[in-house]
Amino acid sequence: MIGILHRDGWLSHEWRFWRSQMQAYWWPLGVWVLLNVYGVFERGLPLWFWLTQVPLVVALPSWRRLRTLARAAVFMSRAPTFDTPHIQLWYHRELAGLIDPAEHVGCWEQRLAELTEEFGLPPRRPITILLLPTSSDLSWIVDRSVGATASRNGIAAGYNLLKKESSARETMRHELTHVLSAGWGPHSPAFKVEGLAVWAQRTGGGKPLDFRALAVLLGNKTLPLWHLLSPAGFDADRDYSYALAGSFTEFLIRTYGWALYRDFYRNADGDNYEAVFHQTFAISLVAAERQWRTELLAREREFGGELSVAVRERRARTTYNAWQFDQCLDEVIALDRVGRASPYVLWLSSRIYTFWGDYLNATLALGKVLGSEDGWVDDYRAALWLQLGELHDLLGEREQAVSAYRRCLNFPDDPHDEAGSPHERARARLVKPFTEPDLLRWIRDRWAGGSGSR
Numbered sequence: 471m472i473g474i475l476h477r478d479g480w481l482s483h484e485w486r487f488w489r490s491q492m493q494a495y496w497w498p499l500g501v502w503v504l505l506n507v508y509g510v511f512e513r514g515l516p517l518w519f520w521l522t523q524v525p526l527v528v529a530l531p532s533w534r535r536l537r538t539l540a541r542a543a544v545f546m547s548r549a550p551t552f553d554t555p556h557i558q559l560w561y562h563r564e565l566a567g568l569i570d571p572a573e574h575v576g577c578w579e580q581r582l583a584e585l586t587e588e589f590g591l592p593p594r595r596p597i598t599i600l601l602l603p604t605s606s607d608l609s610w611i612v613d614r615s616v617g618a619t620a621s622r623n624g625i626a627a628g629y630n631l632l633k634k635e636s637s638a639r640e641t642m643r644h645e646l647t648h649v650l651s652a653g654w655g656p657h658s659p660a661f662k663v664e665g666l667a668v669w670a671q672r673t674g675g676g677k678p679l680d681f682r683a684l685a686v687l688l689g690n691k692t693l694p695l696w697h698l699l700s701p702a703g704f705d706a707d708r709d710y711s712y713a714l715a716g717s718f719t720e721f722l723i724r725t726y727g728w729a730l731y732r733d734f735y736r737n738a739d740g741d742n743y744e745a746v747f748h749q750t751f752a753i754s755l756v757a758a759e760r761q762w763r764t765e766l767l768a769r770e771r772e773f774g775g776e777l778s779v780a781v782r783e784r785r786a787r788t789t790y791n792a793w794q795f796d797q798c799l800d801e802v803i804a805l806d807r808v809g810r811a812s813p814y815v816l817w818l819s820s821r822i823y824t825f826w827g828d829y830l831n832a833t834l835a836l837g838k839v840l841g842s843e844d845g846w847v848d849d850y851r852a853a854l855w856l857q858l859g860e861l862h863d864l865l866g867e868r869e870q871a872v873s874a875y876r877r878c879l880n881f882p883d884d885p886h887d888e889a890g891s892p893h894e895r896a897r898a899r900l901v902k903p904f905t906e907p908d909l910l911r912w913i914r915d916r917w918a919g920g921s922g923s924r
Contacts, residue, residue: 541611561601581642598624606884620648640671656739660704661715668716683717686710689784695759721762779810786815795822813842833861852881852892863904
């Protein structure tokens with residue numbers, strides 16, 4: 471259903487899955503094949519013994535999608551609906567008292583009308599919208615951390631992303647663009663597909679797309695765009711990749727026009743992107759990237775002090791992910807000094823103080839975070855209350871720790887949290903306090919698994 475039906479067809483998707491598996495896991499797959507050949511031809515095991523394994527192995531890429539289908543079907547069987555000629559809304563029962571279905575569908579229809587006028591292609595059939603209370607609920611259904619997702623003719627989203635008008639507008643236009651463009655051409659690479667969807671938003675976080683791109687470019691290492699054409703390169707830092715993809719797409723449409731860009735979108739895929747780019751625009755990707763960067767950097771003064779704040783925040787995130795904690799904390803302190811430290815960068819400082827064993831300052835920083843009404847904080851309140859409880863345990867303040875763990879259980883769980891379900895961990899902490907050895911294990915796991923920054 472949502473997020474799992476792809477335009478390329480089932481068999482094509484299966485082949486892409488297995489090609490990626492053979493590239494990533496050629497050694498264990500090769501050993502599996504050799505063991506079966508040895509078992510059949512050298513040990514005399516019956517051929518049926520090997521053949522019975524084949525359906526199980528072939529079904530591996532389908533298992534997650536089948537589970538997602540089952541979970542979505544259960545949700546849809548219980549969800550109230552509201553239909554119009556263009557939109558079919560299925561919404562969670564918890565939202566019945568929070569939204570006016572007719573008004574909510576009206577917002578989707580308004581964005582759909584805008585995009586239909588811009589793209590010139592109306593949808594062929596009604597678009598299905600699955601609306602859940604939070605992103606965590608959606609993540610449970612699709613079995614990956616996501617706030618909203620789209621397939622060929624459907625969209626699923628957490629209502630927490632749609633509460634604010636600016637965020638709702640961006641999310642709706644982004645996901646509707648995926649639906650409208652699903653039949654235009656190959657659904658790869660992500661740099662092309664997401665670039666168009668981000669361009670359709672018109673803004674990112676309420677700011678111009680070039681503002682967002684400048685913030686990540688000036689606050690992070692510079693990577694060539696061809697590096698982002700591979701799935702691994704694009705997924706390494708999706709915030710970075712989305713920002714650059716949207717700004718570069720805006721540059722292409724502004725420079726070469728919508729008609730020429732549409733021809734490029736129809737023909738380019740993950741394998742021929744650069745060749746089709748050169749053929750369509752009569753310029754290489756590298757040369758076009760240079761022009762785009764020159765125009766982008768020329769706008770730096772236009773955005774002034776607000777861009778400086780965004781760059782500092784990006785640097786804080788970049789240095790934190792690189793374990794450059796002193797540099798990260800310098801950026802956080804500089805932002806806090808002028809009253810521009812966001813809850814996110816204050817959370818980074820809390821994690822750094824925790825790493826250093828300064829639990830008191832970590833508690834103070836996390837207290838500021840939890841006192842905020844920021845949307846990011848709302849998404850992670852369960853995990854943040856859990857972390858506050860752990861800090862109180864480390865300070866020997868068991869009563870405050872227990873109170874924080876109980877507060878954690880009052881907010882939506884996040885089963886895709888990097889360290890596991892906050893609710894499960896909070897229940898465990900209510901039985902057994904969090905200790906220094908537990909913290910050291912977390913630090914070692916974080917080092918082994920990468921940065922782990924949200």
